[in-house]
Amino acid sequence: MSLDKISPRQTMAMLIISRLMMATVLFPTLTELDDPQNIWLVGLLGMMVAIPLVLLIVALGLAFPDKTIVQYSQVLLGKFPGKIVGLLLVWYWFHIAVTSAAALGESLTSAIMVETPDVVLIGIIAYLGASAARNGVEVMARVAENALGIIVFFVLVTTILPFDVMKSSHLLPVLAGGWGSLVPSMMSAVSFFMEFTVVGMLIPYVSKPKQTVRYSVYAILTAGILLVFLGLTAVMVFGPSVKSLSMPVFSLARMISIGRFFERIEFIPMGAWIMCTSIKLSLFVWASSLGLAQVLGLSQGQVLIYPMGALVVAASIVFYEDFLVLIHFLTSGGWSVYSLGITLTTILLLCSAAFLRRLFGGGASGD
Amino acid sequence: MFEWVRALLRSSKIRPTGEETLVSANLSINRKRLSQAYGNSGDVIIRELRVGPRKIRILLVLIEGMVDKALISETVMKPLADHGKNWKSPQQAFKELSGSLLPNVGVRVTRTLQNLLEDVSRGGCAILIDGVAEGLSVVVPGWVQRNPGQPDTEPIIRGPKEGFVECLRTNTTLVRRRIRDPRLRIEEYELGRISWTKVAVLYIEGLVNEEVLEELRSRINRIDVDGIGESGHIEELIEDAPFSPFPTIFRTERPDRVTGGLLEGRIAILTDGTPFALILPATFTMFFTTSEDYYERFWIGTVLRLLRFASFFISLVLPGFYVALLTFHQEMMPTPLILSIAAQREGVPFPVVVETFVMEATFELLREAGTRMPRLVGPAISIIGALVLGDAAIRAGLVSPAMVVVVAFTGIASLSAPLYSIATGARILRFALIILGGTMGLFGVVAGLFGLLIHLCSIRSFGTPFLEPLAPVVFADWKDAMVRLPWWAMRTRPRLLGVRDSVREAPGLEPMPPREDG
Known part of the structure; x- marks a missing residue:
């Protein structure tokens, strides 16, 4: 294994940024809600559910501190089934990268760079992300930090400055549609937190792996609370009509106007988009390249990074031909089911295998 | 594939090494060989004396201008004249000369002509005696040098007014005078097959990281060139990021900066023939400090540092940002401002990108001309710059006044960088950002800056990440990065890759004057 080492705090930074990315661009969890004023409930509950799930992944990783999730799934489940699970995860991470790239490209072309073909923008962002990943996990982590x-x-x-157009009355009524109406949106929130499966790839590189437990919880809390803030602000500013916005955070920034001079600061969310997406792409392109290399038994994943980045660009055009397809996929529950399906299956499989191994003293669990 | 290129490179040794010529007992042969070595160079003096009643033949070789003449006549000629009459044999003469008579410090007895030649070239005087197969050399260098004065490139208001000079020995003395502990080590190397440039590596034993030092030694030992022009020459041969627009080795003309660096566990390299010392490992934030930050009150040091970071950022981004806003995002500007700029640009025939690019290039041109021209024609440049390019271009409607404001602001911001070498990186990248801003708007500028961030995160300086303590975040080192805390709060050395002795101050140094009311 390479000598690259990252600190738990850097891991946390990468996770937070990945989680914030989709929300600052499209915020599907918010626009999916029937009653957007319940976003804070959804956010908090989503965190509650996500924390134990992520902790399971971290705990598995700590049982094999020098192996990535793709490697130890082959130990736990056996060579062939393990490789299938590994491939599934690789595909999942790749798909996250593709979806993020598409979200950025479509948003930029519909909001700011109307006449630029999105493949140019996606290509540049993917190149930046891939070049960070190509420099190694250490560089990636430093950039994120x-x-x-x-x-x-x-x-x-963006959360604080539109204070003069906020109306707290928009937050009422609470839970008008009953708890059941929250479920789809909550699934969406949890499904985005399932991106944190990537921590399974990072643990062997973390200098103090034990602290990953703490810092991944910090990551969920920080990202979750920031998202709740963002959601609350958006609801307070736009009221129920926030549902019809495709890019709530961007529209928020447009509302900012201070002293009639400091206004129209769209470049602030745009800067956040670009940075978040590049970092997210670097993380997921890196993870899927390394995972693929480990499934295929290559000695290192670095050579796959640029091809993988190129695939992300191509796939983001092919998978989502326009904005509506993307939005529909993200907010109709399709993404939630898909993402939760893959990750929960994986986690359950791995955990039960680990549990059975421990039960029957199968050894080789590495602790 | 490139093996043959490498073989070719390896074979092209410039200075023949290995063969040593022994000193002959026959003076005439020695004389012939020495004068052959120097050819008929006009500054080489080869003088033969006959000393004492036995007429012992003694040969003196020295280079005029390289030795201290007064010292030579005092310490070499006088003993020869005073004691020469007592000498019975050449052997006795040699023994007395090498043993006791020469009052100099650096006396070398050698059997090879090469050693004699080396000493002569370093400002020594070689002494050969007929009948003795050994030579003596006395190194008494003395040449014209300037006094250590206030450095031109790093002027400060409060602090020592001494700067390094071109002579290595003076420079090491300037450092040694500030750090008297014998743990200050000065390792000397001689680089350049033809130039024989002396290079000194300074560090404090016990503070320096041995691995970094060992790495530096091996990098210096691999240098195999014909000559070293300046410390920048060494810098490019040993640095970690050879293609980066930013330097990863700090350079300074001030002995107090070198001292400060050494005390932090860094390594300094002094080069003969240049007043510029190198300090490594260096980090990005170091380039925004001046030594005065540490001498004046910490508030002003902090504020000025923040200002310098801001001005670096402005000098990098402002023109690109302006171009992006005017070309793609007019709606993002406040309405009165965009109206005023649009009115100014009414008659300007060029797109903003071209206008900005040309004006920035003109500014760089003026700056370059201002640096290189003879001082006597200075006023001409300012007339051309201020009147012709500034005023007349606007009146003629070729550029807009807003553009001139942007260029001027960028220029001032760029010139306010305390270290020229970090500003040069921004100078070049600015043009890239103008093009990015002109083709892809703010997206281009932000993407460019992000790419720059990735680059800065990926480079190291002798093992230390270049952006330390910003990335990786080391909160303990923030005391002396973007801000400067008071001295009593700087208890630890920066956590460069494994500084060994990290505590530098006793605890509780914060002044606590007794209260009046007790």
Whole structure:
């Protein structure tokens, strides 16, 4: 294994940024809700559900501190089934990268760069992400750590500055449609947190693996709370009509106007988009390249990174031919079922295998 | 595939090595060989003396201008004249000369002509005696040098007014005078097959990281060139990121900066023939500090540092940002501002990108001309710059006044960088950002900046990540990065890759004056 080491805090930064990315661009969890004023409930409940699931992945990883999830699934489930699970995860991460790239490309072309073909924008972002990943996980982590402050600052600016157009009455009534109406949106929130399966690839590189437990919980809490803030602000500013917005955060930034000079700061969310997406792409392109290499038994994943990046660009055009397809996939429950289906199956399979092994003293569990 | 290129490169040794010529007992042969070595160079003095009643033949070889003449006559000629009459044999003369008579510090006895030649070239005087197959050399260098004065490139208001000079020995003395602990080590190397440039590596034993030092030694030892022009030459041969627009090795003309670096566990490299010292490992934030930050009150040090970071950012981004806004995102500007700019641009015949690019290039041109021209024609440049290019171009409607404001602001921001070498990176990248902004708007600018961030995160300086302590975040080192805390709060050395002795101050140094009311 390579000598690259990242700190738990850097891991946290990468996870937070990945989670914030989709929300700052499209915020599907919010626009999916029937009663958007319940976004804070959804956010909090989503965190509650996500934390144990992510902790399961981390715990599995800690049982094999020098193996990635793709490697130990082959130990736990046996060579062939393990490879299938590995491939499934690789595909899942690849698909996350593709969806993120498409979300960015479509949003940019519909909001700011109307006449630019989105393949150019996606290509540039994917190149940036892939070049960070090509430099190794250490560089990726440092970029994320450095950008985290800027991104959080951007998010806070968009959350706080539209204070003069907020109306707290938009937050009522609470739970008008009963708990059941929250379920689809909550599934969506949890399904986005399932991106954190990628921590299974990162654990062998973390300098103090034990602390990953703590920091992945921090990551969920930080990202979750920021999202709740963003959602609340959007609801307070736009009221129920927030559902019809395709890019709530971007529209929020447009509402900011201070002293008739500091206004129309769309470049703030745009900067956050670009940074978040590049970092997210770097993380997921890296993870899927490394995972693929480990499934196929290649000695290193670095050579796959640029091809994988190119595939992401191509797939983001092919999979989602326009904005509506993407939005529909993300908000109609399709993504939730798909994402939760893959990750829950994987986690359950791996955990039960680990449990059975421990039960029957199968050894080789690495602890 | 490139083996033959490598073989070719390896074979092209410039200075023949290995063969050593022994000193002959016959003075005439020695004399012939020495004068052959130097050819008929006009500055080489080869003088034969006959000393004492036995007429012992003694040969002196030295280079005029390289030795201290007064010292030579005092310490070499006088003993020869005073004691020469007592000498019975050449052997006795040699023994007395090498043993006791020469009052100099650096006396070398050698059997090879090469050693003698080397000493002569370093400002020594070689002494050969007929009948003795050994030579003596006395190194008494003395040449014209300037005094250590206030450095031109790093002027400060409060702090030592001494700067390095071109002579290596003076420079090491300037450092040694500030760090008297014997743990200050000065390792000397001689680089350049033809130039024989002396290079000194300075560090403090016990503070420096041995691995970094070992790495530096091996990098210096692999240097095999004909000559070293300046410390920048060494820098390019040993740095970690050879293609980066930013330097990864710090350079300074100030002995107090070198001292500060050494005390932090860094390594300094002094090069003979240049006043510029190198300090490594270097980090990005180091380039935005001045030594005065540490001497003036910490508030102003902090504020000025933040200002410098901001101005670096402005000098990098402003023109690109302006181009992007005017070309693609007019709606993002406040309405009164965009109206005013649009009115100014009414008659301007070029697109903003071209206008900005040309004006920035003109500014760089003026700056370059201002640096290189003889001082006497200075006023001409300012007339051309201010009147012709500034005023007349606007009146003629070729550029808009807003453009001139942007260029001027960028220029001032760029010039305010405390270290020229970090600003040059921004100078070049600015043009790339103008093009990105002109073709892809703010997206291009942000993507370009993000690419720059990735680059900066990916480079290292002798094992230390270049952006430390910003990425990786090391909160303990933030005390002396973007801000400067008071000295009593800087208890630890920066956590460069494994500084060994990290505590530098006793605890509780914060001044606590007794209260009046007790």
